[in-house]
Amino acid sequence: MLEREVAGFGASGRNGGWCSALFPRSTASLARSHGRDAALAMRRAMIATVDEVGRAAGSAGLDIDFAKGGTVAYARSAVQLAAARAEVAEASSYGVDELELWGTQRVGAAGARGAAFDPACARIQPAKLVRGLATALELRGVRIAEQTTVSDWTPARPGHPVEIRTDRGTVRADRAVLATEGWTATFRATHRRILPLYSLMIATEPLPAEAWEAIGLQHGQTFTDYRHLLVYGQRTADDRIAFGGRGARSHLGSGIRPAYDRVPRVFEHLRRALIELFPCVRDAAITHRWGGPLGVPRDWHAAVRYDPVSRLAWAGGYVGDGLSTTNLAGRTLAELLSGDDTELTRLPWVGHRSPDWEVEPLRFLGANAGLAAMSLADLEERVTGRPSLVARAMGPLIGH
Numbered sequence: 357m358l359e360r361e362v363a364g365f366g367a368s369g370r371n372g373g374w375c376s377a378l379f380p381r382s383t384a385s386l387a388r389s390h391g392r393d394a395a396l397a398m399r400r401a402m403i404a405t406v407d408e409v410g411r412a413a414g415s416a417g418l419d420i421d422f423a424k425g426g427t428v429a430y431a432r433s434a435v436q437l438a439a440a441r442a443e444v445a446e447a448s449s450y451g452v453d454e455l456e457l458w459g460t461q462r463v464g465a466a467g468a469r470g471a472a473f474d475p476a477c478a479r480i481q482p483a484k485l486v487r488g489l490a491t492a493l494e495l496r497g498v499r500i501a502e503q504t505t506v507s508d509w510t511p512a513r514p515g516h517p518v519e520i521r522t523d524r525g526t527v528r529a530d531r532a533v534l535a536t537e538g539w540t541a542t543f544r545a546t547h548r549r550i551l552p553l554y555s556l557m558i559a560t561e562p563l564p565a566e567a568w569e570a571i572g573l574q575h576g577q578t579f580t581d582y583r584h585l586l587v588y589g590q591r592t593a594d595d596r597i598a599f600g601g602r603g604a605r606s607h608l609g610s611g612i613r614p615a616y617d618r619v620p621r622v623f624e625h626l627r628r629a630l631i632e633l634f635p636c637v638r639d640a641a642i643t644h645r646w647g648g649p650l651g652v653p654r655d656w657h658a659a660v661r662y663d664p665v666s667r668l669a670w671a672g673g674y675v676g677d678g679l680s681t682t683n684l685a686g687r688t689l690a691e692l693l694s695g696d697d698t699e700l701t702r703l704p705w706v707g708h709r710s711p712d713w714e715v716e717p718l719r720f721l722g723a724n725a726g727l728a729a730m731s732l733a734d735l736e737e738r739v740t741g742r743p744s745l746v747a748r749a750m751g752p753l754i755g756h
């Protein structure tokens with residue numbers, strides 16, 4: 357494994373710790389593209405992967421704070437309640453995801469009129485998972501070359517292996533997997549394949565038992581609501597709230613820089629959004645702030661691919677759902693690269709190819725227009741009390 361920084365430096369070491377069954381494309385859109393059976397097979401594989409992450413960590417002897425308490429998605433307006441009802445009804449029409457509609461008595465968020473509850477999600481501590489896995493792999497003989505920057509590569513040809521050039525020399529390999537997610541945009545050959553999108557997070561100090569009583573979240577539960585500009589959170593093992601969201605703008609040329617991880621305006625927006633959800637945290641100190649780039653393909657369709665001619669494989673495009681999906685990708689790649697034909701290698705995301713993103717400055721303008729549209733959609737719903745027309749227009753562009 358070649359890693360420019362340290363294993364876990366990327367989104368995998370800094371995410372919100374939702375080990376969920378979410379996939380960036382909805383079941384309906386997968387069914388439209390690949391057929392109903394294939395869409396349902398994908399859903400089943402994702403749901404099974406939540407437990408598989410816990411099992412794999414356990415069998416490697418890792419404590420990753422895994423607790424499977426499900427996700428509570430608060431509905432905080434009539435429009436959001438209708439969206440929650442529609443989501444639960446749609447899931448039940450497919451008969452795989454086991455979503456439930458909860459009434460007000462079970463939800464502690466301010467102004468909540470109910471919630472949709474999805475049991476298929478565990479809370480974990482992502483840095484413990486990824487650093488632990490790296491150590492476990494090294495113990496099994498895998499060599500992880502950290503501080504090693506890949507610059508480019510040459511596909512295999514008959515009689516020649518894949519050649520990967522790094523700042524520390526050239527690596528020759530029978531097969532190679534590109535798994536750089538947001539950073540995929542930094543290579544010339546794959547520049548337009550992925551758009552890096554920033555997600556930022558804050559964490560409170562540990563909250564006292566009375567606060568948790570008011571908030572109403574158990575250990576293992578993650579939470580969100582039905583606004584369009586996504587927010588997500590979890591109760592950590594040490595009783596903090598770790599809370600994140602979108603809202604940081606994209607950068608021209610799909611740039612990735614450490615400075616982009618920290619945007620005071622977005623941190624403040626997150627703090628206010630958290631207090632609005634749970635007023636009892638108003639005086640809690642914000643002890644941590646961080647962020648990082650995730651990777652968005654043009655059609656929001658994560659994929660795993662292997663080309664036996666070039667002997668190059670790719671896995672990515674998970675958007676904000678990569679924690680468990682990377683596990684499924686890893687298991688699928690192992691079988692694909694071995695040439696096996698299995699249940700996993702027949703899943704509909706295998707072999708999928710997303711279109712490239714537009715050239716600059718169109719990509720930059722489009723990405724930021726998308727962000728602005730999500731904020732506008734939330735405002736529109738607050739003002740009109742009706743489902744946003746802006747969001748409906750954007751739906752097909754974001755995998756719905």
Ligand SMILES: Cc1cc2nc3c(=O)[nH]c(=O)nc-3n(C[C@H](O)[C@H](O)[C@H](O)COP(=O)(O)OP(=O)(O)OC[C@H]3O[C@@H](n4cnc5c(N)ncnc54)[C@H](O)[C@@H]3O)c2cc1C
Nearest residue numbers: 360366367368371372373374506537539648676677678679
């Ligand atoms: C703040 C945040 C919160 C998130 N929350 C969640 C969540 O709660 N649940 C969820 O499912 N998903 C979440 N995600 C998304 C999820 O973290 C990612 O989809 C997933 O971690 C991607 O894993 P990866 O291994 O493909 O890529 P990454 O973990 O991003 O790893 C890519 C690696 O490539 C390395 N690299 C880059 N360039 C080079 C080079 N030239 N040479 C060598 N190495 C290189 C990087 O250093 C990095 O370590 C979140 C993401 C962010 C940023």
